[in-house]
Amino acid sequence: AIYLTFDDGPGPYTGRLLDVLAKYNAKATFFVTGANPKYYDQIGRAYNEGHAVGVHTYSHNYRSIYSSEEAFFQDFNAVQDLICDQTGSYTKICRFPGGSSNTVSRYNPGIMTRLTSDLNDMGYAYFDWNVSAADTASNATRYTVTENFKESVPKHDYSVVLQHDTNAFSVDAVEDILFWGSRNGYTFRALDLTSPAVHHSVAN
Numbered sequence: 217a218i219y220l221t222f223d224d225g226p227g228p229y230t231g232r233l234l235d236v237l238a239k240y241n242a243k244a245t246f247f248v249t250g251a252n253p254k255y256y257d258q259i260g261r262a263y264n265e266g267h268a269v270g271v272h273t274y275s276h277n278y279r280s281i282y283s284s285e286e287a288f289f290q291d292f293n294a295v296q297d298l299i300c301d302q303t304g305s306y307t308k309i310c311r312f313p314g315g316s317s318n319t320v321s322r323y324n325p326g327i328m329t330r331l332t333s334d335l336n337d338m339g340y341a342y343f344d345w346n347v348s349a350a351d352t353a354s355n356a357t358r359y360t361v362t363e364n365f366k367e368s369v370p371k372h373d374y375s376v377v378l379q380h381d382t383n384a385f386s387v388d389a390v391e392d393i394l395f396w397g398s399r400n401g402y403t404f405r406a407l408d409l410t411s412p413a414v415h416h417s418v419a420n
Contacts, residue, residue: 217374218402219411220244220390221345222381223272223311224251226258229387234261236387240394242404245343246381247272247311250298260302268406269302270309270343271295281313282321288331308340309407315344317416328420341409344416345378351386361389366396376407376414 222233225248237244245268248259263269273281274294281291292310300306312331314320321327335342347368349361361379369375379386397404405411 218369218397218404219374219376219407220379220393220404221247221311221343221376221407222379223247224249224276225381226255226262227252227382228255229384230255230258230262230381233381233387233390234258234265234267236391236394237267237404238265239391240398240404242394242397243267243406244404245270245309245407248295248299249276250274250294251276256298256302259299263303266406268307268309268408269299270307270311270407271299272311273313274298276313278313278318278320279323282324282327284324285327285330285334288327289334308409310335310340310342311344312342315416316342317344317419319419321420324420326420328418332418341407341411341413342415343376343407343411344414345376346372346414347375347377349377349379349386349389351379351383351389356383356385358385358389358392361386362392362396365389365393369397369402374412376412 247270274291350364
């Protein structure tokens, strides 16, 4: 099983991504932000087409988000309200900005340990990733994204793949990814509370 996950959208390429996913009848997960109000309607479209929608961050401002638990949940709840406005319900899945293993939060010692515990206690499932398409690298291209995917996925029984639908070339790579996966016996699924928990080691 492959769980394609897309961070930081919705954005100008999200609609094209949804078209490609529909063509292959593949499901994915969108960890969304509040960065692009013009494209908020794509959250509702993704949900209505059977994809999962999860909280990422409203602002993606690490300094602010991880300054305190109160600040984190203020940001978190802003995304929840956005998701509810678009889908009619709140979500129970999320991804930390930078992942649970991020080190950018070290200016607030122990914040990640506290937040992972808080979310578990509140019934949320947070997901990191075990495959990165490396689509934020300075030299990343459609080709490198596809090759990173094809090299890494066979190493896992199930793969939670990190991509960003804010990168045009990464969205372009998705058709190559879906074609390869469908030819090699993989299914593309959306994350939910029963999905395998892929967690990094909390570093703070």
